[in-house]
Amino acid sequence: MADTSTRLLDGPRGPKPKSNFSRRNIMLYGTLLLVAVYYAIPLYVMIVTSLKGLPEIRMGNIFSPPMEVTFEPWAKAWGSACTGLNCEGLSAYFWNSVKITVPSVIASIIIASVNGYALANWRFKGANVFFTILIFGAFIPYQVMLYPIVIMLREMGLYGDLSGLIIVHTIFGMPILTLLFRNYFTSLPEELFKAARVDGAGFWGIYFRVLLPMSLPIFTVAVILQVTGIWNDFLFGVVYTGPDAYPMTVALNNIVNTTQGVTEYNVNMAATILTALVPLSIYFVSGKLFVRGIAAGAVKG
Amino acid sequence: MTLVESSISIRDLDLRFGNVEVLKGLNLDIGVGEFLVLLGSSGCGKSTLLNCIAGLLDVSDGQIYIGDKNVTWAEPSERGIGMVFQSYALYPQMTVEGNLSFGLKNARMSKAEIKQRVSRAAEILQIEPLLDRKPAALSGGQRQRVAIGRALVRDAEVFLFDEPLSNLDAKLRADLRVEIKKLHSRLGNTMVYVTHDQIEAMTLADRIAIMKGGQIMQLASPNEIYNRPKNLYVAEFIGSPSMNFIKGTLEDNQFVAEGLTIPMEGYSFAEGSRRSGAAIIGLRPEHILTGDNLASAVARAEAKVSLVEPMGSDTIIYANLGQHPIHIRMDGQASVAPGDMVEIGFQPARANLFDPQSENRL
Ligand SMILES: Nc1ncnc2c1ncn2[C@@H]1O[C@H](COP(=O)(O)OP(=O)(O)O)[C@@H](O)[C@H]1O
Ligand SMILES: [Mg+2]
Numbered sequence: 001m002a003d004t005s006t007r008l009l010d011g012p013r014g015p016k017p018k019s020n021f022s023r024r025n026i027m028l029y030g031t032l033l034l035v036a037v038y039y040a041i042p043l044y045v046m047i048v049t050s051l052k053g054l055p056e057i058r059m060g061n062i063f064s065p066p067m068e069v070t071f072e073p074w075a076k077a078w079g080s081a082c083t084g085l086n087c088e089g090l091s092a093y094f095w096n097s098v099k100i101t102v103p104s105v106i107a108s109i110i111i112a113s114v115n116g117y118a119l120a121n122w123r124f125k126g127a128n129v130f131f132t133i134l135i136f137g138a139f140i141p142y143q144v145m146l147y148p149i150v151i152m153l154r155e156m157g158l159y160g161d162l163s164g165l166i167i168v169h170t171i172f173g174m175p176i177l178t179l180l181f182r183n184y185f186t187s188l189p190e191e192l193f194k195a196a197r198v199d200g201a202g203f204w205g206i207y208f209r210v211l212l213p214m215s216l217p218i219f220t221v222a223v224i225l226q227v228t229g230i231w232n233d234f235l236f237g238v239v240y241t242g243p244d245a246y247p248m249t250v251a252l253n254n255i256v257n258t259t260q261g262v263t264e265y266n267v268n269m270a271a272t273i274l275t276a277l278v279p280l281s282i283y284f285v286s287g288k289l290f291v292r293g294i295a296a297g298a299v300k301g
Numbered sequence: 302m303t304l305v306e307s308s309i310s311i312r313d314l315d316l317r318f319g320n321v322e323v324l325k326g327l328n329l330d331i332g333v334g335e336f337l338v339l340l341g342s343s344g345c346g347k348s349t350l351l352n353c354i355a356g357l358l359d360v361s362d363g364q365i366y367i368g369d370k371n372v373t374w375a376e377p378s379e380r381g382i383g384m385v386f387q388s389y390a391l392y393p394q395m396t397v398e399g400n401l402s403f404g405l406k407n408a409r410m411s412k413a414e415i416k417q418r419v420s421r422a423a424e425i426l427q428i429e430p431l432l433d434r435k436p437a438a439l440s441g442g443q444r445q446r447v448a449i450g451r452a453l454v455r456d457a458e459v460f461l462f463d464e465p466l467s468n469l470d471a472k473l474r475a476d477l478r479v480e481i482k483k484l485h486s487r488l489g490n491t492m493v494y495v496t497h498d499q500i501e502a503m504t505l506a507d508r509i510a511i512m513k514g515g516q517i518m519q520l521a522s523p524n525e526i527y528n529r530p531k532n533l534y535v536a537e538f539i540g541s542p543s544m545n546f547i548k549g550t551l552e553d554n555q556f557v558a559e560g561l562t563i564p565m566e567g568y569s570f571a572e573g574s575r576r577s578g579a580a581i582i583g584l585r586p587e588h589i590l591t592g593d594n595l596a597s598a599v600a601r602a603e604a605k606v607s608l609v610e611p612m613g614s615d616t617i618i619y620a621n622l623g624q625h626p627i628h629i630r631m632d633g634q635a636s637v638a639p640g641d642m643v644e645i646g647f648q649p650a651r652a653n654l655f656d657p658q659s660e661n662r663l
């Protein structure tokens with residue numbers, strides 16, 4: 001028999017060559033690029049402006065890079081910008097936000113994950129009613145509850161305090177987080193839960209030793225949702241805390257809206273970026289896990 | 302098989318999901334050391350029954366005894382059972398050793414004892430080299446072995462299997478089937494095994510319970526189920542290819558259908574059943590005689606071949622007996638072609654008669 005290679009004729013052979021410049025690719029990457037630029041330009045302008053001195057800003061060209069880089073505005077935004085009457089910058093309010101966000105995120109995730117676990121795996125009496133009420137809660141507009149909660153907090157002596165705001169955030173995170181965890185736990189194989197019961201693990205044993213170790217993606221999603229949601233909150237912060245306990249967003253608003261003197265665009269920009277830094281870095285650090293968690297069950301009914 | 306002592310006793314068990322009644326007044330006694338297979342098509346309530354025995358479902362009514370204890374309200378872990386699932390259900394974040402010892406740790410057993418039991422189970426199942434691996438790094442067969450090991454370490458009186466081999470390919474399934482059988486003869490504990498695969502049921506079981514719609518249609522040895530099915534459903538369900546059924550009447554100890562008469566000499570009627578009137582005869586493809594075997598036939602007829610399916614070891618022939626379509630299992634070497642006439646013979650002793658109304662065996 002002849003050498004097998006002689007049986008190959010001219011023409012297509014092996015893997016089909018892919019063109020990097022096919023019409024489809026140009027459309028796809030063109031669109032992506034356009035969207036990326038659209039979102040990147042404001043950020044670029046903010047960063048550039050925050051590094052310029054006021055005289056340079058007044059020259060007007062907002063897209064040009066700084067001729068003379070200065071970190072003065074950043075220092076001022078952090079340490080000495082005026083929020084209304086006192087001029088201490090954002091630093092104190094940054095710590096307020098941390099003190100609000102960390103406990104609210106931890107508390108809401110712990111409670112919601114146990115709720116979701118109980119709803120998904122231990123069909124207790126009244127579970128459906130409980131779940132319906134919880135989901136219904138997600139659709140009530142915040143405005144309806146704003147004032148009743150003021151009264152409740154005042155009665156409890158927590159109004160104007162950080163702890164009051166923490167409780168409010170924890171409660172308002174409950175519907176969506178419980179739904180998120182319930183759906184994730186429902187998507188895990190039921191036989192795993194049954195096997196653990198046969199193995200003699202109880203309610204907490206199954207939660208901590210079996211389910212928790214396989215739930216990293218969904219916890220990441222929950223952390224991101226809560227950190228960004230609570231950190232970016234303005235309404236609850238302004239309603240339920242007093243001036244000393246304001247979160248960073250409220251302070252930022254006060255800096256930007258200060259009516260005395262000249263508008264320091266560079267300081268405003270720096271303050272804004274500083275405020276956005278926490279959610280931004282959360283996304284950068286855990287973006288991949290976030291996507292995986294979303295795919296794993298967050299969107300599954 | 303006579304039961305010396307029952308290991309599991311299920312008494313008037315009802316199970317409802319809301320309004321859906323899945324198990325209705327079910328009674329079942331399983332002997333100590335018995336291998337009982339629950340066989341039935343998908344959705345007939347096999348897993349539900351197994352979960353009730355395991356205590357993973359609360360029963361709606363009735364009682365369950367394991368040993369001589371009433372365990373109706375007992376937790377799964379208190380029932381002295383081990384359970385193996387179709388999807389293996391191994392804890393993905395634990396090593397094989399962690400999987401095996403999880404139940405023992407929950408029972409607060411001493412470290413030394415755990416170690417000893419794990420290594421014994423690993424040795425029996427030949428998974429010693431895998432102890433440090435995570436389940437993701439195991440093949441399907443290895444995973445199922447670990448899952449069996451998890452039941453093994455608990456030293457359970459009763460093993461419950463829920464379609465343990467369904468996720469494996471054909472070769473592995475056959476291998477593990479043999480291993481499970483060996484394991485049973487080595488351990489001698491009671492095993493309840495759910496499957497929808499009749500080969501698994503026939504090969505493994507001491508007794509088979511055939512289920513349909515949450516009720517047990519027949520509970521008997523594989524031999525009896527195959528040879529003396531109690532009703533039409535069981536007759537049709539067991540055997541592949543399935544039994545041939547021909548409608549006719551029974552008169553003068555003869556079965557008569559259009560263009561066909563089979564004398565029923567040698568057929569043992571069920572106790573108290575009628576000997577005349579409308580009837581359905583059931584003939585297994587392998588019990589219809591052809592070629593050299595014709596000598597032992599009590600009655601003969603001719604059938605016209607319409608389709609031939611050679612399968613190597615034997616050949617399935619689809620033919621028309623008058624206007625009754627039938628299929629026949631012939632020797633693998635038989636040379637027949639569509640259009641041929643073949644002579645076939647009947648053995649009344651191996652035939653089955655059913656009442657068309659009640660569908661019960663006559
Ligand atoms: N949690 C449940 N809720 C409602 N119906 C169920 C539930 N689990 C099983 N069923 C129903 O019970 C019947 C028996 O199911 P199952 O025992 O799983 O069957 P199988 O014999 O295939 O193992 C099915 O019709 C199924 O739809
Ligand atoms: Mg099943």
